[in-house]
Amino acid sequence: MSKGEVVLLDCWASPFCMRAKIALEEKGVQHERREENLFGGKSELLLKSNPIHQKVPVLLHNGKPISESTIVVGYIDEVWSSSTPLLPTCPYKRAQARFWADFIDKKVFEAGREIWTSEGEAKELAKKDFIEIMKQLERALGDKSFYGGDAFGFVDIIAIGLTSWFVAYEKFGGFNVEDHCPKFSAWMKRCMQRETVAKVLPDPEKIYEFVITLGSVWIQLFC
Numbered sequence: 001m002s003k004g005e006v007v008l009l010d011c012w013a014s015p016f017c018m019r020a021k022i023a024l025e026e027k028g029v030q031h032e033r034r035e036e037n038l039f040g041g042k043s044e045l046l047l048k049s050n051p052i053h054q055k056v057p058v059l060l061h062n063g064k065p066i067s068e069s070t071i072v073v074g075y076i077d078e079v080w081s082s083s084t085p086l087l088p089t090c091p092y093k094r095a096q097a098r099f100w101a102d103f104i105d106k107k108v109f110e111a112g113r114e115i116w117t118s119e120g121e122a123k124e125l126a127k128k129d130f131i132e133i134m135k136q137l138e139r140a141l142g143d144k145s146f147y148g149g150d151a152f153g154f155v156d157i158i159a160i161g162l163t164s165w166f167v168a169y170e171k172f173g174g175f176n177v178e179d180h181c182p183k184f185s186a187w188m189k190r191c192m193q194r195e196t197v198a199k200v201l202p203d204p205e206k207i208y209e210f211v212i213t214l215g216s217v218w219i220q221l222f223c
């Protein structure tokens with residue numbers, strides 16, 4: 001449904017941007033996607049729209065910027081409210097959904113990065129930490145099809161983009177998420193069967209190649 005102009009400042013490989021794109025697809029919102037060059041060539045529009053963090057995604061709705069992917073997904077849910085809600089309507093379930101979104105935000109991407117940026121004993125520890133986080137997420141899913149129950153929703157959107165980086169973590173770490181978390185892996189496959197997710201998520205092999213490139217930038221910046 002049209003509610004004016006929607007522009008997304010994006011980066012194809014960003015799991016945070018994937019959240020915004022899936023939410024827009026879920027709500028059937030027409031939008032323009034503008035790819036940002038995060039390595040030294042950020043647009044003036046990005047710097048002006050998100051001066052505090054200078055990060056993507058930024059959603060520009062009729063020129064007004066909204067930053068931070070979890071906030072963006074919540075905003076899309078509220079503005080395009082006539083489509084199926086992404087967040088549960090029950091206040092307690094909403095609070096639970098926000099708890100898990102916050103847990104995912106604080107844990108998964110950083111734990112994954114530790115795997116591909118470390119070596120030796122530190123890498124082994126990073127793998128152990130990452131698998132433990134995945135197990136916690138698997139326990140939160142339980143026997144449900146999706147995090148909110150039978151329907152794909154908010155927490156699924158927050159989590160699924162991050163999984164496009166898992167092949168990279170697995171290759172760098174020499175392990176397999178499915179061996180440790182079969183139910184979580186089944187959830188990943190269930191989400192991928194959804195058109196909105198399949199359309200947005202990039203090929204994990206391309207992410208792996210991107211992480212290899214990132215690795216050299218990382219080493220230049222931080223070593």
Ligand code: GS8
Binds near residue numbers: 013014054056057069
């Ligand atoms: C994280 C966004 C982010 O890290 C959110 O939107 O949820 N908490 C934020 N964006 C990265 C790209 S993905 O790794 C980014 O824009 N980085 C640019 C920079 O750090 O300069």
